[in-house]
Amino acid sequence: MTAVLEKPTQQLTPKEPRQWKGPAVFVAVAIIALVVMPLVLEPFRLGLLAKYLCYAIVALGIGLAWGQGGMLTLGQGVFFGLGGYAMGMYLKLNDAGGDLPDFMVWSGVEDLPALWAPFGNPVFALAMVVVVPLVVAVLLGTLVFRQRVRGAYFAILTQALAAAMVILLIGQQGLTGGTNGLTNFFDFFGNDVAAESTQRGLYLTVAIVLGVLYLAAWQLVRSRFGRLLLAVRDGEDRVRFLGYNPATVKTITFAISAVMAGIAGALFVPVVGIISPALLGVVPSLELVVAVAVGGRFALAGAVLGAVVMGYAKTYFSEELPDAWLYLQGALFILVMTLAPKGIVGVATALRARVRKEASA
Incomplete structure (x- = not known):
C-alpha cells in the first residue's frame, strides 16, 4: 500500500521543474532585456542591441516558416523593406511639415506622388506596416503553394523576389530615394529621434514587441495548427x-x-x-537565414538567439577584422550545417541530455 501511494509522488516530482522551466527562462530573459541592459549599456551599444532585436523579429518569422514549416525563405528582406519604407515614408512626410521630402526636391520632383499622400496619416502608415507585407505574402503564397512549389524552387523564387525588389527601389529615385533610400529622420511621433530618451524608449519598445511576438509564435506552434504545420513539413503528401x-x-x-x-x-x-535597398536585398536575407541556422532553426528561441549572436559577431568582427567577416560567416554556416544541424540550441540540448544520462547512471 505504501509503495502504491509513493509512486504518483515520484512521477510528479521531476515534472514540476520542466513545467516551470520554460516560463522561468522567458521571465529571466525579459528582466535582463528590459531592466539590466538599459542600465549597463551605454546609449550607442543599447542602440546596437535594439538593431539586433529587430533582426531577431525577422529571424523569429524565418524560424516559424523554415524550422517549423519547412519553407526556406531567402527573401524576407522584401517584407522587412515594405514595413520599413511604410514607416520611413510617414517619418519623411512628418519632418517635411507639408512640403516635399528633401530627396524629392533634389531629384526634381515638383508634386507629392499620389502613392505618398496617404502615408502622412500615422494610423494609415502603421496599418500599412502590417497590411502590405500580409497582402503580398498571401498573394505570393497562394500562387506558389497551390502549384506545389517547394524546396529549393521556393527558396530560389523568394531570392529572386528580393533581387527584383532592390532593382525596383533603386530605379525609382524620385519615389523611393534610389540607392540612398530614406534617411535623415528627426521627429518620431513628437520625440527627437536622436535624443537618448527616445532611443531608450525605442529599445524597450522593440524588446517588448519581440517578447509578445515570441509568445504568440510559441503558442501557435503548440496549438493544433502548429502540429499540422509540423506534419506538413515532415510529410506534405x-x-x-x-x-x-x-x-x-x-x-x-x-x-x-x-x-x-x-x-x-x-x-x-x-x-x-535609415532604410535603403542595401538593407533588404539578397545578402541581408541570406545573413538572416544563416543566423537562424546557427541559433537552431527547429526552436523559436534558437532563431532569436542566432540573430542576436550573429548581429553582435558581425559588429565585433567588422570592427576588428573587417576584411575577414564574410569568410568567417560562411565558414561558420558550413560548420554548423555539417556538424551541428540543430544549431546552438541543439548542441545545448544534446549536452544537457548527456549530463542527465551520466548523472542517472
Whole structure:
C-alpha cells in the first residue's frame, strides 16, 4: 500500500521543474532585456542591441516558416523593406511639415506622388506596416503553394523576389530615394529621434514587441495548427491524403512570418535612422537565414538567439577584422550545417541530455 501511494509522488516530482522551466527562462530573459541592459549599456551599444532585436523579429518569422514549416525563405528582406519604407515614408512626410521630402526636391520632383499622400496619416502608415507585407505574402503564397512549389524552387523564387525588389527601389529615385533610400529622420511621433530618451524608449519598445511576438509564435506552434504545420513539413503528401490542404497551412504561416518582418522593418527605421535597398536585398536575407541556422532553426528561441549572436559577431568582427567577416560567416554556416544541424540550441540540448544520462547512471 505504501509503495502504491509513493509512486504518483515520484512521477510528479521531476515534472514540476520542466513545467516551470520554460516560463522561468522567458521571465529571466525579459528582466535582463528590459531592466539590466538599459542600465549597463551605454546609449550607442543599447542602440546596437535594439538593431539586433529587430533582426531577431525577422529571424523569429524565418524560424516559424523554415524550422517549423519547412519553407526556406531567402527573401524576407522584401517584407522587412515594405514595413520599413511604410514607416520611413510617414517619418519623411512628418519632418517635411507639408512640403516635399528633401530627396524629392533634389531629384526634381515638383508634386507629392499620389502613392505618398496617404502615408502622412500615422494610423494609415502603421496599418500599412502590417497590411502590405500580409497582402503580398498571401498573394505570393497562394500562387506558389497551390502549384506545389517547394524546396529549393521556393527558396530560389523568394531570392529572386528580393533581387527584383532592390532593382525596383533603386530605379525609382524620385519615389523611393534610389540607392540612398530614406534617411535623415528627426521627429518620431513628437520625440527627437536622436535624443537618448527616445532611443531608450525605442529599445524597450522593440524588446517588448519581440517578447509578445515570441509568445504568440510559441503558442501557435503548440496549438493544433502548429502540429499540422509540423506534419506538413515532415510529410506534405501524407497530410494532403488525410484531407487537409497544405497550401493553406503554408500560406498562413508564410504570411505570419512576412508580417513579423514588416513590423521589424518599421521598428528598424527609427532605431537605425535609415532604410535603403542595401538593407533588404539578397545578402541581408541570406545573413538572416544563416543566423537562424546557427541559433537552431527547429526552436523559436534558437532563431532569436542566432540573430542576436550573429548581429553582435558581425559588429565585433567588422570592427576588428573587417576584411575577414564574410569568410568567417560562411565558414561558420558550413560548420554548423555539417556538424551541428540543430544549431546552438541543439548542441545545448544534446549536452544537457548527456549530463542527465551520466548523472542517472
